[in-house]
Amino acid sequence: MSQTADELPRVLQLLWGLEGPARPGPKPTLQITDIGRAAVRLADAAGLGAVSMNKVAAELGFTTMSLYRYVDSKDDLYVVMVEEAFGTPDPVDPKADWRARITQWAVMVRDAIHRHPWILQVPVFEPPLSPKQLLWMEEGLRAFEGTPLTNPDRLSSIVLVNIYVRGVTQLTANLFVNQADKTEKEADQLYAQRLMMLATPERFPAIAATFEDGTFDDGSDFDDDEFEFGLTTVLDGIEALITRRAAGTRR
Amino acid sequence: MSQTADELPRVLQLLWGLEGPARPGPKPTLQITDIGRAAVRLADAAGLGAVSMNKVAAELGFTTMSLYRYVDSKDDLYVVMVEEAFGTPDPVDPKADWRARITQWAVMVRDAIHRHPWILQVPVFEPPLSPKQLLWMEEGLRAFEGTPLTNPDRLSSIVLVNIYVRGVTQLTANLFVNQADKTEKEADQLYAQRLMMLATPERFPAIAATFEDGTFDDGSDFDDDEFEFGLTTVLDGIEALITRRAAGTRR
DNA sequence: GCTGATCTGTGTATGACGCACACTGTGTGC
DNA sequence: GCACACAGTGTGCGTCATACACAGATCAGC
Numbered sequence: 001m002s003q004t005a006d007e008l009p010r011v012l013q014l015l016w017g018l019e020g021p022a023r024p025g026p027k028p029t030l031q032i033t034d035i036g037r038a039a040v041r042l043a044d045a046a047g048l049g050a051v052s053m054n055k056v057a058a059e060l061g062f063t064t065m066s067l068y069r070y071v072d073s074k075d076d077l078y079v080v081m082v083e084e085a086f087g088t089p090d091p092v093d094p095k096a097d098w099r100a101r102i103t104q105w106a107v108m109v110r111d112a113i114h115r116h117p118w119i120l121q122v123p124v125f126e127p128p129l130s131p132k133q134l135l136w137m138e139e140g141l142r143a144f145e146g147t148p149l150t151n152p153d154r155l156s157s158i159v160l161v162n163i164y165v166r167g168v169t170q171l172t173a174n175l176f177v178n179q180a181d182k183t184e185k186e187a188d189q190l191y192a193q194r195l196m197m198l199a200t201p202e203r204f205p206a207i208a209a210t211f212e213d214g215t216f217d218d219g220s221d222f223d224d225d226e227f228e229f230g231l232t233t234v235l236d237g238i239e240a241l242i243t244r245r246a247a248g249t250r251r
Numbered sequence: 252m253s254q255t256a257d258e259l260p261r262v263l264q265l266l267w268g269l270e271g272p273a274r275p276g277p278k279p280t281l282q283i284t285d286i287g288r289a290a291v292r293l294a295d296a297a298g299l300g301a302v303s304m305n306k307v308a309a310e311l312g313f314t315t316m317s318l319y320r321y322v323d324s325k326d327d328l329y330v331v332m333v334e335e336a337f338g339t340p341d342p343v344d345p346k347a348d349w350r351a352r353i354t355q356w357a358v359m360v361r362d363a364i365h366r367h368p369w370i371l372q373v374p375v376f377e378p379p380l381s382p383k384q385l386l387w388m389e390e391g392l393r394a395f396e397g398t399p400l401t402n403p404d405r406l407s408s409i410v411l412v413n414i415y416v417r418g419v420t421q422l423t424a425n426l427f428v429n430q431a432d433k434t435e436k437e438a439d440q441l442y443a444q445r446l447m448m449l450a451t452p453e454r455f456p457a458i459a460a461t462f463e464d465g466t467f468d469d470g471s472d473f474d475d476d477e478f479e480f481g482l483t484t485v486l487d488g489i490e491a492l493i494t495r496r497a498a499g500t501r502r
Numbered sequence: 503g504c505t506g507a508t509c510t511g512t513g514t515a516t517g518a519c520g521c522a523c524a525c526t527g528t529g530t531g532c
Numbered sequence: 533g534c535a536c537a538c539a540g541t542g543t544g545c546g547t548c549a550t551a552c553a554c555a556g557a558t559c560a561g562c
């Protein structure tokens with residue numbers, strides 16, 4: 001039933017600073033954050049594909065296998081990288097209303113991803129348990145303080161916002177994760193060209209109708225517009241729930 | 252400016268059936284869908300990690316390198332796999348209202364992912380251009396017929412729904428993608444235990460408050476509830492937009 | 503029906519990768 | 533002062549994506 005610290009995966013123990021009692025033998029030279037930082041440096045410079053145990057170790061002046069003293073697998077390395085890349089969230093403005101607070105939180109998440117676009121390529125196997133990820137979650141939940149939302153409501157809502165931000169950022173940012181030899185604009189134009197060639201009005205009337213009036217090639221900031229559109233929509237949905245809860249409705 | 256078929260990546264040419272003029276030399280033995288089906292079989296049986304060029308080729312009785320006659324890279328193989336895995340969407344019910352239609356569409360997407368959970372692990376580099384992906388998009392757009400939403404509204408909305416379904420399914424389904432040696436329930440319980448151990452009320456009051464009243468261990472169908480909660484919220488947000496558009500507001 | 507261009511599928515090879523394992527030397531707690 | 537647990541090393545294995553040269557098959561054009 002109860003759970004003790006030493007049953008945790010080693011990575012989580014290290015990230016949470018849960019050292020066991022003092023033991024004989026040499027002390028570790030590295031800190032897990034050193035490894036994370038080195039890996040993040042590589043990923044920022046050349047994408048997630050450039051991160052290998054070998055390269056990270058070399059970056060630190062160690063051998064490949066030494067990393068396995070800190071990290072049980074490459075997936076664990078990813079956990080450390082994400083932890084490092086997201087960093088600590090700024091506290092949401094306590095004086096603002098919930099919409100402004102959630103927006104602030106969503107923008108922070110998006111900015112973090114923009115700083116480290118490879119985050120979206122990291123394969124996810126488990127829900128987060130690392131300290132900074134939980135801090136982000138905590139901060140997100142706090143943004144709903146003062147609303148009539150129940151605790152499960154708040155959890156589901158912040159999860160929804162998080163899902164949205166990740167998803168839309170993946171959609172709008174994946175092109176500049178890609179290769180550096182194409183600008184985002186060029187990639188967009190190429191896509192629009194191909195889409196209009198393939199999605200013929202006969203077989204795909206709705207798609208064709210959507211794109212024929214130049215939705216794609218207006219110069220406006222498509223990414224920001226799309227981000228705001230979806231966020232507004234999600235917030236409107238949450239607002240509807242808040243209204244219902246304020247009226248005392250259960251469903 | 253204009254785009255011709257032969258500038259398309261080979262995979263797209265094959266998926267769209269855009270054969271060039273007849274040329275000398277032997278005709279291909281395989282069809283691109285054969286490759287997709289074989290790869291999907293492997294992924295369904297043992298996860299995306301079990302898909303290698305080698306194994307797919309062996310499954311078909313060919314050599315590894317033969318696949319490169321059809322597919323330029325492993326990423327292209329992924330495209331073919333996703334195309335095969337999603338299949339053709341059922342048409343949405345034209346008599347239902349837009350909420351029912353979108354819900355139907357969202358459930359279809361979710362079901363497809365549930366049938367092939369590895370879909371969520373496939374790295375995404377480009378927006379989709381394959382025929383069946385466009386068919387899903389077309390069908391989603393058609394679900395908004397009869398609403399006062401503009402074409403860009405509809406595109407953004409269906410993108411939002413798609414983002415949501417993928418995201419929430421990843422969150423609720425990633426555990427059964429994982430290893431077969433843990434049931435989903437066990438994994439959930441382990442997670443809840445660890446979360447309650449790590450997210451102490453002093454440092455993480457909001458998280459602790461959310462989980463202390465047993466949000467996680469009620470036996471109810473957490474996945475379905477969460478899916479419905481978010482979808483309802485998203486649809487409520489879109490409904491707010493529809494109301495605004497019906498009132499003739501531009502913003 | 504011949505011919506030659508051209509394509510399909512094969513065989514071999516390469517460099518990178520994650521990681522298992524046995525080992526060495528070190529420095530700490532007793 | 534000493535034993536020994538542990539940090540970091542070196543080597544090696546199996547797997548992977550994919551480059552490249554090649555052999556044989558096959559069809560278009562004459």
